[in-house]
Amino acid sequence: MLTWVEKYRPQKLRDIAGNPRAIKDLVKWAESWKKGIPTKKAILLHGPPGTGKTTTAYALARELGYDYIELNASDSRTKDIVDRIIGNASKLGTLNPNLVKKVLIIDEVDGIHGKEEYGGLAALKKWIKTSLQPIILIANDPWALPKEFRNLCEMVAFKRIDQRTVLKVLKKICSREGITADERALKLIATNSNGDLRSAINDLQSLSEGKKKISLDDTDILTIRDSELRIFETMARIFKATSCDRAKEALRESEEQPETVLMWVAENLPIEYEDPSDLARGYDSISKADIFLGRIERRQDWGLLKYAVDYMSAGVAMAKKRRYHKWSRYQYPKILTIYAETRKKREIMNSIAEKLQGKKDTYEKCHGSKKLMKSYLPIMRIIFNNNYEMAAQIASEFELNLEDISFFIEDNETAGKIYYRAKELTSERIKLKTRGEKQISLLEFG
């Protein structure tokens, strides 16, 4: 089934709700292409989600009779792909001479990042400079883009849509769908949307699922929407989904990274699913998604991402025999809290391991991997707590600082003592060494 967002997406510029000035600026720039090539060959539409940026771009292309191509976040935008698609499209003409120009629409430009898309943005920058075709870039957060990139673009800001306009759109959809809705309920949806028309329409659709009447009571399930709360919505949409497409769509529209969503799904699965066999199948899917994420990490093969994504969304959604009709209070993943709490500790462990390896020094100390070094840590802890002199010798040899020593010993005073003893040993060693060198040089010249 078509989502209402798709079904009621305006096809014409004049039907687009809100942001009249931004649209006017965009049209002016696009019209200027009919006369020649403007200095700024790209325009950057930026603003919060659900304010009509993408809709406007497509409506514009259609209205001006331009051909268009698109490159969005579902395509991996590596340097090669940008070169092939944007490069060729920007320097070649159109296939149909009746369509004078071809608009290149690149959605979620601020989402081009990571190892897999390394070089994508730089390639894009190159093609913008030489483009013979208008390029429309779309981003939520333009400030995430490098300054020299922004300087190449005409900037057009899309603002949050005001509540009255959102309300008007909701009313129109209700009348087209034959839904009678309490005005107060619609107002609440509009307020909650915080100027995000897409989420308002999605809310309206989910509230009216299976019925033709919306009362104020129905809006109880709406929570105040802001970026932190969005992930709850993603969870609900995945867990409640009864088709693969719906579940995948939920993940696709989420702004979180798949890794994060997986942690959330793993944390909240037992809160939503009650039947043990549903749970078993759900966790099976989660584990498979995790295996794929692991492979991606190891092999840097981002082509596998679609499998991870399908398992964590569609796989989890299809694990249930039937939909649970209940409201669940989803929780923040504990693993993220643990990560945050132990970050400092993990950093110290890493730094000690590096010092044991001694790679930063002139010679390698303990030959071995970091993992191996970390396996020494428990033994070192025993030594540090029982034999202070040996501890000091170790600390001196590996140049451990006070923070490193405190990792092994709870008691600050003892740690301090070991640290000073280690310093003594180091200076003695240096003295011995320089004396040794002196003797050598005497021998050489003597």
Add this chain to the structure above:
Amino acid sequence: MFKARLADPKILKYSIDAVSNMIDEAGVSVTKDGLRLKAMDPAHVALVDLELKKEAFDEFEVEEPLVLGIDLERLNTILKRAGTDQILIQLDSENNVLKIRFKNSSTRTFDLPLIEVSEEELKVPNLDFPSQIEIPPKILSESIKDAEIVSDHVTLMVDEENLFISAKGDLGNVEVKVPKDEAKSFEVSKSCRSMFSLEYLKDMIKASDIADSVKIYLGDNIPVRMDFTTENARLSFLLAPRIESE
């Protein structure tokens, strides 16, 4: 139900090789007349129309018209393994895969999973070409290869007497002249020229090895159409011109 057999895989191999670089995936429609693939590349600069008539196959059976969503790159890598073996193609609709079988002293079977493609019928722009020239494909492919040495784009030009294929680059220039007499047919209502990217042309000329002739439709700064034809197959390309920057 769909089943086809090809004793000589050459025609399928070469035509898929020619299109798979510019088009990643496409819907191949199968009717009782044969196979037809119409698709546009993601940059919207090249359009491919491939027709393999039923007669091109040694055996061809289809119950009702269907559309197969095919990952052309995958298909191409599979077909590259064919050698000179006989090819059997069979649709396994239960598992949604295309079974491709190479038969020689051994039998090798590849499963090509089908993909979802949009069913939207592609509109082929209607263009008026002032010039139409038919030449042996070898002449075209050799001149494209000549042009590749000096540049990444090539100019196609015709006047009343000749077809010129020329390229200019930092390292030198090249011009190929094909006189009217060498052409199989030569209809030029006015002289015209357009410039094209070699990146696409060099894939398109892969079809030269199987075609008997190529017909070039040319105009002034409009797309070029090239029809490679044999008795039972036609591979037609439309390529957008390179805009000459002032």
